[in-house]
Amino acid sequence: MAAVARALETSNVTSIKSLVESPTLSSVPSAYAFNINPNDEADPNDPEFAIPIVDMSLLTSGSPDQRTQIVHDLVKICEEWGFFIAINHGVQESLMKGMIEAYHGFFSLPDEEKEEFKFGNDVLEMFNYGTSYNLALDKVLLWRDFFKVRTHPEFHSHYKPASFSEISLEFSKRSREVALEITRAISESLGLQPDYIYNTMNMDRGLQMLAGNYYPPCPQPQNAIGIPHHTDPGLVTLVIQNEMNGLQVEHNGKWLTVNGPPNGFFVNLADQMQILTNGKYKSVMHRATVNNKATRISIAIPHGPSIDTIIAPAPELCEREGQAPKYHAMNYKEYMQLVQSGKNYMKATLDHIRA
């Protein structure tokens, strides 16, 4: 067991929430020390760092020309950013707020009540509550607690707080529709049939999860990290948050804080999309920073292939571009296990399967 995990256990800290609530905390404990270099941050007023916005209503109910335009815009967005903000996506603001509230209710439960949802790190657990990332592997502790609920292909109902189950069922269905519309537009942007990604990735049985993160205020936000730089393993991840910012994406070698319209979904492409497109589209590197003002809650909603799908660069694309596949084929469950194994601690798992 890593030394920090032992220190954590002996000090009886079971969550970052309870650590922050202890009256004596005035600085970042050494087990959490992580330096953020302010020189690496992008100037949000520089037009080079203007985050792309995608109006989803033009995909779903625009004219054919408007749809074609968005699909065309997506090529550049996916190649250069691997990230955008989706607006007018049809998910009601009250549902998004209700989902954040339900997570707030969960995290506000006494630690003892949350403990029953600690299930270890099997990638296919129905639920998983915890702190940091994986206490058995972490060399630096993360300034966050998390609670993950698996919502597709089977929806797992969760009863604490009482409203959680109903809201998460509706929210996961609606956000899945947005993610699937995005995969259709991305398929088209690649010159493929709209259902190409859905069909080849077996998304009828695709994995979807709600991954809620709780980042309480931190006395020295430049000296700790919520989630360090990483890419997500799946195809496409949607993210929502409460009123606090903290997500940063890497763009042109700088870290850019994402600040967007309050009802938008932040959308990041993930590793299987980079593999499928043979590196044409980018799985964006991102991280979650913390602040010293108020608790930030975010919910990441990753959408992936089914666990048994073998993902490899699309032969249609390789042929058309005259390229050899740049990645080895691998089944999605094994890929997720590789991510969680700690073999690539703070490194890109994609590098592991480059051909």
Ligand SMILES: O=C(O)CCC(=O)C(=O)O
């Ligand atoms: O908190 C955030 O905004 C990002 C969370 C994230 O990247 C993740 O859960 O994978």
Ligand SMILES: [Fe+2]
């Ligand atoms: Fe992420």
